[in-house]
Amino acid sequence: MKRLILLAVLLLSQTAIGQLQKYDYVIVPVKFDIFYEDNAYRSSTILKHLFTGAGYKSFYNNALTDEVTSNFCKAVEVDLLEVPSVFSTKIIIFFKDCKGQEVFRTQVGESKLKEFDATYQEAIQKAFVELYAVQRSTNTNNGPKVASSRDVLRVVEVDNGNYNLVDNSGKVVFTMKATSANDVYLVQSGDASGLIFKEEDKWYIELNDNSGGQVKTELKLEF
Numbered sequence: 001m002k003r004l005i006l007l008a009v010l011l012l013s014q015t016a017i018g019q020l021q022k023y024d025y026v027i028v029p030v031k032f033d034i035f036y037e038d039n040a041y042r043s044s045t046i047l048k049h050l051f052t053g054a055g056y057k058s059f060y061n062n063a064l065t066d067e068v069t070s071n072f073c074k075a076v077e078v079d080l081l082e083v084p085s086v087f088s089t090k091i092i093i094f095f096k097d098c099k100g101q102e103v104f105r106t107q108v109g110e111s112k113l114k115e116f117d118a119t120y121q122e123a124i125q126k127a128f129v130e131l132y133a134v135q136r137s138t139n140t141n142n143g144p145k146v147a148s149s150r151d152v153l154r155v156v157e158v159d160n161g162n163y164n165l166v167d168n169s170g171k172v173v174f175t176m177k178a179t180s181a182n183d184v185y186l187v188q189s190g191d192a193s194g195l196i197f198k199e200e201d202k203w204y205i206e207l208n209d210n211s212g213g214q215v216k217t218e219l220k221l222e223f
Contacts (some may be wrong), residue, residue: 023103025068025075026051026058026095032080041120047078047093050128054194073098080124081105088112091123122161122177125186129179129195152220165221174205 028048031038039045044060051058059068061077068075076095083090089112094105109127113119153165153173161178163185176196177186183198187205196205196219203219 023074023076023095023097024057024071026056027061027064027068027075027077028058029061029077029079034080034082041117043080043120043124046121046124047128050125051078054128076103083108085110089119089123091120091127093124093127125177126179129184129186152222154222 028044028051030044032040032043035041035043048058048060059065076097079094079096081092081094083092088110090108090110092105092108095103097103106127109123109125109129111119111122111126113122153167155176156164156166158164158175163176163178164172165174165176165187167173174187174189174196179186185196187194187196194206196203198204203221204216205219206216
């Protein structure tokens with residue numbers, strides 16, 4: 001069965017999958033070198049949220065637990081690299097081990113939005129799609145639990161690349177953001193985040209459940 005969400009990883013990141021499996025923790029800096037201030041454009045907050053939502057054990061570098069500090073070389077630190085570009089913002093997410101050696105870097109996440117907050121946030125989220133796919137592919141369980149939803153959700157475009165998923169009562173159930181991958185979207189509802197993707201002509205949403213597992217639910221989308 002084809003899994004479109006994993007194609008980029010299988011083709012471009014096969015070695016990295018094995019590398020990331022070696023580490024138990026992800027450390028997110030409260031300030032990245034490419035920025036002049038702490039949590040610029042909410043970069044640290046967004047990355048921490050994305051890592052946690054994708055099932056990674058993530059910590060800010062100023063709030064490490066005793067467990068992490070005692071096993072520091074089982075952790076990787078996240079960093080951001082900005083690729084020079086005149087007309088867009090291009091961000092790469094990469095990992096460094098406890099010796100400062102690079103372990104893995106994502107493909108470029110690109111945004112052409114004009115506002116600084118929006119463009120950096122979108123570029124980071126697009127780069128993160130690959131990390132979410134790596135985490136799904138390294139799951140040692142028998143795969144996520146699958147459920148099916150009878151409700152039809154209507155896809156309403158808010159602006160370029162941003163959508164609301166609306167139920168029959170008119171309530172916005174999820175917000176959805178396009179990524180650089182075909183038929184793969186970042187999705188959020190409150191504190192929950194995950195992916196919506198197309199697989200064999202069917203749409204699915206995959207979110208973490210409260211037990212740390214993953215729930216994959218078939219969706220009926222109306223565009």
